Amino acid sequence: MRYRRDLKATAKSSYIVGFYRRYLMWIPPTLQYAMSRRRSRLHSTSTVTVMMSSYEHDYVQNFRRAVRGAVLVLPIRQRNQFAAPLRFFHADIFHLHFVDELGFNLEETTALINELRAARIKIVWTGHDLTPHTKRHEQFDPIFSAWAAAVDGVIHHSYFGEKLLRQRYDFAPNAIHTVISNRYRREHADLALLDQRAAIEANWGLSPTPIRIGLLGSPRVERKMMDFLRGVTLSTSHSFQVVCWSLRPEEGAPHDSRIAIAESYRFANDEIHSRRLAICDLIALPFDPHGEMLTSGFVPEAFAMGLGILVSDWEFLKERSGDAAIACGHTPESVAACLDQLTVAQVRAAKEASFRLRESQDWESARQPILEFYRRVTETHG
Numbered sequence: 001m002r003y004r005r006d007l008k009a010t011a012k013s014s015y016i017v018g019f020y021r022r023y024l025m026w027i028p029p030t031l032q033y034a035m036s037r038r039r040s041r042l043h044s045t046s047t048v049t050v051m052m053s054s055y056e057h058d059y060v061q062n063f064r065r066a067v068r069g070a071v072l073v074l075p076i077r078q079r080n081q082f083a084a085p086l087r088f089f090h091a092d093i094f095h096l097h098f099v100d101e102l103g104f105n106l107e108e109t110t111a112l113i114n115e116l117r118a119a120r121i122k123i124v125w126t127g128h129d130l131t132p133h134t135k136r137h138e139q140f141d142p143i144f145s146a147w148a149a150a151v152d153g154v155i156h157h158s159y160f161g162e163k164l165l166r167q168r169y170d171f172a173p174n175a176i177h178t179v180i181s182n183r184y185r186r187e188h189a190d191l192a193l194l195d196q197r198a199a200i201e202a203n204w205g206l207s208p209t210p211i212r213i214g215l216l217g218s219p220r221v222e223r224k225m226m227d228f229l230r231g232v233t234l235s236t237s238h239s240f241q242v243v244c245w246s247l248r249p250e251e252g253a254p255h256d257s258r259i260a261i262a263e264s265y266r267f268a269n270d271e272i273h274s275r276r277l278a279i280c281d282l283i284a285l286p287f288d289p290h291g292e293m294l295t296s297g298f299v300p301e302a303f304a305m306g307l308g309i310l311v312s313d314w315e316f317l318k319e320r321s322g323d324a325a326i327a328c329g330h331t332p333e334s335v336a337a338c339l340d341q342l343t344v345a346q347v348r349a350a351k352e353a354s355f356r357l358r359e360s361q362d363w364e365s366a367r368q369p370i371l372e373f374y375r376r377v378t379e380t381h382g
Contacts, residue, residue, distance in 0.1 A: 048374050049090065051076045051121070054097040059128075059297070062185055066363040067370055076102075092378050096125045096151075099144055100132040106142050113150045122377050124153040127165045130292045133220055145169050153377040155370075157182045160315040161294035174380065178373050181320060182297055183363045184304035187270040193278035194305065200275050206260055209241035210344050213310065214280035216273075217298055218265045219248045222291030224312075224330045228284055229253050229262070231328075231335025240339060242284075245276065277305040281347050284310040285317055286330040303361045308350025310338065323353035 048071050054060045055075035064073050074091065094116050096102065103109055116123055125147055132140055148169035153176035156162035162177055171177075193200070201208060215225055225246050232242055233254045243261040245268070247253065253262030268276070277283075283302045287293065289312055299320045302309045311317040312330035326346060328338035 047072050048092045048378060049074065050093045050095050050374070051091045052095045052097070053102045057097065057101070058185060059182070060097055062183065062363050063366075063370070065186075066183075066367045067374075070367075070371055071374065090119070091121050093122045093124055093374060096123065096147060098128055099147060100129075100134070100140060103143070104139065106146065109143050109146050113146060117150070122152045122380070123147075123150050124155065124373075124377055125151045126155040127157070127161055127294055130164055130168055130294050135221060135292075151175055152380055153178070153373060155180050155373060157295040158316050158319050160319050164292075164294060176373070176376050176380065178369070180366055180369045180373070181361070182295055182300050183361055183366050184300035184358075185270075186363065188274050188277060188301055189304035189362070190274055190278075191305065193274055196275075197279050200279050204261075204279075206241075206243070206279065209239075211240040211282065211342065211347050212280050213240055213242045213282045213284050214276060214307075215242065215244035215246045215284050216276060216301075217246050217296075219246060220287075220291075220293065222288045222293050222314075224286045224288060226251055226253075227330060227332050228286040228328075228335050229256075229259060230332035231339065232256055232258055234332055234336035235339035236336075237340050237342065239344070240342060243276070243280065274305075277301065277307065280305075280307055281351065282308045282310050282326070284328065285312065285314075286310070286328065286335065287312045287314040287317065288330055289313040289315065300361050303354050303358045306351050306355040306358060308347055308354055322357055324350050324357060326350050 050071050051074045052060060052064070053076050055064075055073075067073070076094070103112070113123070131137060131144065148165075148171050151171065152174075154162075154165070154171065156165065156177065156179045158181065159179055162179060166177070198208065206212075215228060217223065219225070223246070225244065229242070229244065233256045235258075238258065240258060242259045244253065244259065245261065245263050245265060247262060247264045249264045251264070253259055283298055285296060285298055287296065291314075293314075293316070295316060299309065299317065302321075302324060307324075309317070309321045309325050310328040311321050311325045312328065314330075317325065326338065326342070328335050
């Protein structure tokens with residue numbers, strides 16, 4: 001397929017570009033920091049300086065853009081990155097994102113926390129994860145606990161996520177908790193691609209269909225992709241088509257003419273990912289409701305392109321998907337029952353709801369809540 005050639009051709013170049021970005025990305029903010037420190041010695045300035053982990057992560061890049069101009073963001077040295085050492089900087093806040101990207105060692109984590117405290121730098125944490133997807137509890141639970149005890153504030157992506165994180169870890173009584181939902185990436189929100197659906201389908205060898213359901217994202221313990229595909233085989237409806245790019249390498253999809261693509265997960269650049277979204281009507285999120293995940297970025301991804309969402313009983317999905325949701329459960333039987341009853345009118349209503357929600361789910365709408373959270377944290381004593 002042309003689609004496979006496109007993916008292979010972009011993977012190597014994306015890796016090379018990414019390497020040099022990681023190597024050089026600390027230079028511009030460091031120079032900006034040096035200039036701002038010089039100005040602050042001459043003039044009073046209210047710009048908040050934030051050191052941030054996972055600086056080049058896609059989520060963090062969008063987060064940084066949202067606060068640009070009001071916050072000076074600096075990278076902190078971590079694995080595979082070449083930012084200047086922490087001790088070189090004065091900062092108001094250290095913002096922790098993905099714990100398992102920052103360090104694997106409790107002793108080093110404790111030393112970093114102590115260094116931040118000694119420098120009187122506030123610590124905030126975005127609760128992306130209850131535990132890493134690798135499920136190495138023995139290693140990471142103590143590290144997560146250390147950060148929880150140390151933070152001055154926490155951003156949660158949902159009230160459901162806040163509840164789980166606070167049940168698992170002990171936070172200081174005066175820690176500030178706020179809910180700021182995950183937003184969609186602007187790179188995945190090109191609505192002009194919707195008008196190119198037929199061309200993309202033809203290029204990838206897909207036949208037109210009234211309802212196309214997409215299974216996207218890397219494999220997770222909680223993400224029941226194979227159970228969803230088994231549900232497809234149990235369904236008696238033939239009014240839909242499924243495209244799946246989320247299987248584990250060892251998994252093989254059941255043979256069914258309604259499963260048009262069933263591939264193992266591989267990295268896809270923004271262009272290919274956006275095209276995948278553009279040819280779908282629904283994104284299926286068959287998550288185990290009893291798992292350990294706090295959030296999924298595919299809810300805002302659906303809003304980005306105005307797609308409906310097939311949701312399980314996971315509380316996060318119920319809270320965040322609104323009227324764009326269509327209940328499908330996460331077992332083969334519940335999926336089959338949903339697909340048997342699925343209608344074009346129902347899908348159209350879910351997509352219309354998604355477009356309405358889209359207006360409040362871009363990163364610009366998160367700017368003021370983030371800045372207000374930073375203000376509250378910097379004004380706390382202790």
